[in-house]
Amino acid sequence: MTQAQLAQGTSPLLAVRDVSVVFGGIVALNGVSFDMHKGQILGLIGPNGAGKTTLFNCLSRLYQPSSGDILMEGASILSRPPHRIAEIGIGRTFQNVALFPNLSVMDNVRVGAHSKTSSDIISDSLRLAWVRRSETSVNKKVHEILAYLKLEDVAHTVVSGLPFGTQKRVELARALAADPKILLLDEPAGGLNHEEVYVLGDLIRRIRDERHMTVLLVEHHMGLVMSIADHVVALNFGKKLAEGTPAQVQADPDVIKAYLGSKDQ
């Protein structure tokens, strides 16, 4: 697969190069490498403790890899503080929903546009003309996203009272508000029922196609990953186990062993 992409001559949008993370004596990630290409939905799978979330947190700069590098459009992201990741086009959602519970849906999504806009406290206090113009365009954008994700009815509702599934959609809307190039989704299917997972899969594909995004999907739900991912990377014990199309990875004996255990055990 990697060979094929090299042959296409496209440089990867995001490149994970030999990333290792060590906590004390525990090796959480051990020399993991893979590439993400524009327009891909890349599924990152693995049993509990495989290092998926650790890798995810390296991408959003919550963890610093002990070695290796992560390149976004050829430039390393490792010197950036966490709050300067959004501005280079990496957006994310959280495993257990990390919204701003006391803010309305609208305000949550508006915070999502923070990295796309600028202001200072003096101009904001005085509501200067340029601040008002910027707010108007943010509001327009937010309304468009809310309509896209069918959240208009709850636009002015405080987030903490909403059902879990709706909160997950709000989180997605918040991530979209920054127009990211790459969308990192951390277990988006967690806590959803069968029906909702199906709808979610459809939505992720639509976002990729209609909003031209590249998606990194960290997911437990095999059915979801196998149905929507173009490319799958399987991790186990911090190492890359297999990589390829969903069918290839599913058929890989190491992956089967990691998930189901081998006969000898």
Add this chain to the structure above:
Amino acid sequence: MSAAEEVVAEGHQAVEAVPKRAMTLGTGTSLVVLAALIIMPIFVKNFIIFQMTMLLIYGLAVLALNILTGGSGQFSLGQSAFYAVGAYTTAVLMEHFDVNYALTLPIAGIVCFGFGFLFGQPALRLSGVYLALATFALATAMPQLLKLNFLEHWTGGVQGLVVTKPDAPFGLKMSQDMWLYYFSLVVVIGIYILAVNLLRSRSGRAFMAIRDNEIAASAMGVDVALYKTLAFGVSAAITGIAGSLGAIAVQFVAPDSYTITLAISLFLGMVVGGVGWLPGSIVGAAFIIFVPNIAEGISKGLSGAVFGVLLFAVIYLVPHGARQVAILGQQLAGKLRKN
């Protein structure tokens, strides 16, 4: 996480009936309150006008704390220190440099912004009760710093400084107290409008995002450290301006006017007014100014105990303060209209 967040989160439970958590009063109510504040001094004695001025000034100081705690979720028991810096800036500028009293206000604001912003830097590593303790230390240190020998030439040491009360300008036939009331009213309303604008803006949303979830805020591109220190700076600046007005109104500054008791009073005012609800600031201020007097009226010897009982009653009956009363009133009005 921090107790402030808990307060705010609980506050939300009480307002579930309202679709969006309102931060301000409606236009109609605001105009009624404004009209009352404008007309009132014409009918009362100078001493009451003076008390109303103090109400506005403490209201402003509570508002400042509300921006910090209700807005950005950071605690402060050190507001008296910022208040003192504002008051002394005005007193020193007026008495030693003959600066016009009105001009000292923005200067005090800028000085206190710098002071608060710098204090916010080390405070970044602290949150919740630990931050409250750090600010407590600031409040405890301030009166002693103001008494330092080498500052005595400027601050007047333990004696403090006497400030000249300004006359009404443009030959207006108005008592000094009444002029100062209207002057304070204009300043307070101006700052209130700016504060509402700020909290509704991109910066205000960044404050509240940090209050609700720091990690998510950071992932959205919010510079958590910057906005936390900015919130401290803004809060300190507004508190400083309140201190300036206070110095002019009381005509006197002395180190022991700005002890931890003042900081705790302001904190109390914020809780009684409703954390995060800006109009509640004036209600909170009324509580800390008038309720001690009422308590003294009930029992001279046990005024502290009576105050405690009254405070306990308020917290027990309306834990979310004036905001809760306002919401109850709103719901009641809605029901009456339906009938």
